[in-house]
Amino acid sequence: DSAKTLAVSGLGVVGRDKYGVFPLRGKFLNVRDASHKQIKENAEIDALLKIIGLQYRLKYDKEEDLKTLRYGKVMIMADQDQDGSHIKGLLINFFHHNWPALLKTTFLEEFITPIVKVTKDGRSTSFFSLPEYMKWRVDHNNGKGFKIKYYKGLGTSTSKEAKEYFSDMAKHRIPFKYGDEQCSVSIEMAFAKSKVEKRKEWLTSWMEERKRQRLTNEQEVYLYNENTKSISYKQFIDQELILFSNMDNERSIPNLMDGLKPGQRKVLFTCFKRADKKEVKVAQLAGAVGEMSAYHHGEVSLMMTIVGLAQDFVGSNNINLLLPIGQFGTRLQGGKDSASPRYIFTQLSPLTKTIFKQEDEHVLKFLNEENQRIEPEWYCPIIPMILINGTEGIGTAWSTKIPNYNPRDVVENIRRLINNEETKVMAPWYRRFEGTMVKLGEGRYISNGRIAVINDTTVEITELPIKTWTQKYKETVIDKLNDNPDKNAAFNISDYKEYHTDSTVKFVVKMNEDKLAAAEREGMHKVFQLQSIINTTSMVLFDSEGCLRRFDSPDEIMKDFFKCRRQKYIERKIFLEGMLQAQSDKLSAQAKFIMAKIKGEIKMENVKKAEIIKKLRDLGYLPDPLKKWNDDEKKRREKEDKMDVVEEIEEEDTVVKDSVGDYDYLVGMALIKLSEEEKDKLIRESKDKLTELEILKKKTWSDLWLADLDEFMAALKKHEDKEEAEIEKAIRDATAKLKKEAGSAKSKRGGLAAAADFKPDPRGINVVPDIQSYKDKFEEKPKKEKAPKKEKAPKKEKAVKKVENHGGDVSSFLVKKENGTGKKKASKKNESDSDDTDELSEFDSDDEEENSKPRSFSKKSNTSDEEKYSKPNPKKADQKTKPTPKEAGGKRKKTESDGEESKSSRNVPTRPAAKKAKLVISSDEEDSFV
Structure with a gap:
């Protein structure tokens, strides 16, 4: 109840006579498409009805109706991040869906708190949105000299700060205003299940505008500042809630370039940065990820992300980026049988370093958060990992589902693209899968x-x-x-x-x-x-520019990946050439300096620094070539990426031109290095760098890529051979043990027979699966013209049974207004794609990357052609045949469903309050309060 504590601390300033406090737990229910049972059994809704005195039978469009309420206003306190925005939106949706007239009054307000605070010389400035803070930072020398504090949630603020907030209510209290009917349209668009396509248009338009702003270096629009007095519901939806919707998609849908979701990318970044040569506990690695990459969500979710990256059973990853050292889950329960993160260990797989090349680090765009450099916007592996390991995820208005493909097929097609040849069609493939995979039609396979x-x-x-x-x-x-x-x-x-x-x-x-x-x-x-x-009809990914795109085939994904990866190889080559030239120049200058010192051309003993620098300049020595090149490279990247971190580094490294620091690579050399042997060594190293540079200059981007692919394929073969050897050894050891036991046991069955039990019976005749019935089922047939339906006599309406409930009869209120029969209107099946049924829901935000199952509120079935156990035409019988060769298979990622909202009952305030009192609803990621 940290959120409630903050509110209670603040109310010590204004008093409790006209304020009540109620904490909400977790995300509020999206009532717009919820069932009668869901609403009736929801403890949070029932508590709000009691506290405020709301009744479903009243519209609250009359003064006498408003007088029946126990509070005159509801003021929402939530975290100032995207999850807090979602909670605000769900509460607005609750009131709008049930009592739209309340939104046309001044009934709803919000209480905003800082997301960033900067302090200098005892004076503080608060920012209520990150774009506002970033603009201030640009105008104030990147915030140098200021103490900067980020507020993760309401629990970050102290009691003293809470009193400061409530002492300046005019600044923190923002009323919601109902501008026109567009406010209602916007709220419904954001939360109604039937408005999926509208939400897609809404988000697509926003992403395109963001892309344009980045290209033109325009400042992002922000909703809150110290002069904000009120906002309309449409403004809230279009400028604040949309940030949550986009973040929800980023958590749920990977990027095309690296195939990773943000949490997975943070794990990989931390592993690269730590460069552990020894295994580490999963629980300890999760803590390091939070520290090094500014991870703000639940540790349990993060630990499951780490486990998912290491799983290698059939149906999970074709190439696991982390090693599973311990019980990381099996195909017995789809990975859910993994051991506690406290007991299992992991580390980077050797294959990972051949896929994510260290040489590419300098051509990536790294992000900056809380004054620290964190993971890049996306990594750039040498192959499209999204096709290797596949993905599943459901976000806002979009969902994605991509199967796994054979790494060898992917590499072969990359080689074809490099050689300007046509790619081959790829079918889904899962490592160690012994079944068959057959194509049924365009975008559809049968396993x-x-x-x-x-x-x-x-x-x-x-x-x-x-x-x-x-x-x-x-x-x-x-x-x-x-x-x-x-x-x-x-x-x-x-x-x-x-x-x-x-x-x-x-x-x-x-x-x-x-x-x-x-x-x-x-x-x-x-x-x-x-x-x-x-x-393969729902292949949705973020592209390299941060926009969501639907891809029609794995070939289209590969070609899009190829274009961006090719450009990164060109950039890598340019970077390496510059670095090698600078290294060679530095080594040559050092060798030349030693030779001059030996010959007595340069004397530093009892000579002033200024004279030493002048002498070096006169002899043609330049400031440290490698340092200068690094500084120039940092400035270039900063300009391109619009990053802030480099400025701080630059200030630390900047020295007066032609100072001793610029020539420290010469005058700072140890005396032992001022020898002829050291001179000869430096000359050799300089020549080696120049030779390496000449070799690199003769290579093209394609040569670099093909060399990386060769290295990866060799490592893949070595990795698979090692795995096979370990499996064979385990079988031999088990067989030997069973033989020994069989020799001493009096059982009827021998040890060899027991070992054979786990293998397919050699007498078996494999049954050929029926495929044709599925092809017939999905084959497009001409539509027959439907005969006009005869008019039926109207049915008698059934009496609705009255239910005791706080606030009146919710079932009658939930009836669609346009449906006069008293029954819920059936939703159109083909209104959107089968996977795109998720609106802004009440899921737990911590379960980001691995959450790929539909949210708990959704009632729409997603079976049809994606049923786990499909049923073909019974007329087609399977046939017997001799055993056929086994077909290879692979793995698929584990997904974790979102946790259900807690419905435990709690004590609620029942003391009557004075009219026009305010009910403060506050929330952080775990608690909210009214």
Whole structure:
């Protein structure tokens, strides 16, 4: 209740006679499309109804209705960051949806607090938006000489500061104003599920405008400053809430260039910066990420991000960037069976350093937050990692789903693009997946598990479709077939046994002979639900300029990546040439200086500094070439990236022209280095640098890229060979142990037989999956003209049962106004893409990067062609054939669903307050208060 504490501290200044305080917990419910049950059971809503005295049956468009309220105003206190803006928006949406007339009065207000405060000589200046602070920083020499404090939330402010805020209510208290009907339109657009396409247009327009402002170096528009007296609801939606919507997308949808979400990028940045040669605990690494990269969200979410980057089971990553040292989860439960972050270790994978090259660090645009340099806007790997490891995510108005592809196919296509050749079509691929992947049509594939018939009463399942986890499959498919009380059911099984490992699947299923035959006629893959659809129709990513784009194919993603990566190779070559030339010049000057000192041409003993510098200039020595080149390079990057950090570094390094510092690389050399041997060594090193420079100049950007690809492919083969060797060794050790146990045991089964249990039965005849029925299902057919419907007699309206509830009958109030039948109007199925059903929701903001499941409020089904267990045409029977060669497969990322909002009941204030009193609703990331 830190938010409530801040409000209570502040109210000590103005008194409690006309102010009540109530803390909200977490994100408020989006009531616009919530069910009657959700609203009725929501503890926060029920508490607000009691406290304020709201009733659903009243419109509050009359003075006598307003007099029934226990408070005259509601003032919202929330964090001044994007998540705080979302909470404000959800509360505005709550009042607008239920009592729109209240918004046309002065009923709603907000209490703003600083997000940044700067102090110098005892005088402080507060900023209520980051754009306002950045503008001040540019005008005040980058804030040099000021103490700068960032406020993460309401809990950051002290009790003393709370009293300061409430002592100046006019500055911090901002009323919301209802300008015109556009205010209602904007609120509905932001929160209504049916307005997905409008939200897309809204966000797209904002992103394009931001892109234009960056290109023209225009100042960002900000909503709050010390002169702000009021804002309209439309202003709030278009200038404040939109920042949350964009941030929500950035958390949920990766960037095309590195395939990473912000949390994942921060983890990688920290690992590169720490350069750990030894393994580190996941929990400790999470703490380091928070310290080094200004991570502001929950540590639990961050630790799960680290775990996700290290997972390597079938269906997760094709190339895990971190090593899983310990139990990081398996395909048994889709990674949810990972051990506690306190007990598992990780470190950078050797492959990661061949993908994210250190040489590219100087051509990246690094961000700056809280006066520290943090991760870049995006990394630039040598291959499009978004295609290697895939992704899933749901943001605001957009969602994305990209399958994994074979690294070798991706590298081959990159080589083709480098050589100006056409790329080959790629199909989804998952490492160690033993099933098959078949194309059904444009943008659609089918993932088939593997099932074999052993004899007339036994079948063996040795692979499941991608993203079908062993434990869940057992509970939802096998157990249901086994526990069916109807013994006459067509496909009952009599018994089954499990022989799984952490990486393989094996169910041995027993059936009656006639039921097995019936299952063959129906189709084994259908009966055992061993097929699932993989779509490539929702490939949405942020491009290199920070705009969301939908891609039609992996080939389009690769070509877009190729253009930007090629430019970075050109920039890298220019940078390396300049650096090598500067290094060579410095070494040559040092060798020349030593030779002159040996010959007695330069004398420094008992000579004034000014005379030494003059002598060096006269002899043609220049200030430190490498230092000068570094300074020039920093200035260039600062100008291009509009960064602030470099100015601080520049001030520290700047010295008076031609001072001793400029020539310290000469006069500061140790006496031991003023020898002939050292001179010869420096001359050799200088020549080596020049030779390296000449070799580099002869190379093109394509030569550099191809060399990196060769290095990566060699490292990939070495990595895979090592993995295979470890697996084979584990099998040999286990077999030897079983042999030993079999020799001493009196059991009927031998050790070798037990070891063979985990492998596919060599007697099995693999069943060929039915594909044609799926192709027929998704094949486009000409639409038939529908005959006009006959008019039906109107049905009698059913009486609505009255429900006891604070504020009146919510069910009658939730009926759509335009639907006169008293029933909820059905939503149009094809109003937007199947994945794009998420509006600004009440999800927990901490679960950013890994959150890819729909938010808890959403009721729209996303099954159709993406059902986990799809059902083909029963007329097509599976056929028996001899075992076919295994097809390779891979992994897919783990996703974590958002935590549900806490609904625990709490004591609420019931003491009546004077009329026109204010109810202060305050919130930080965990608590909010009224």
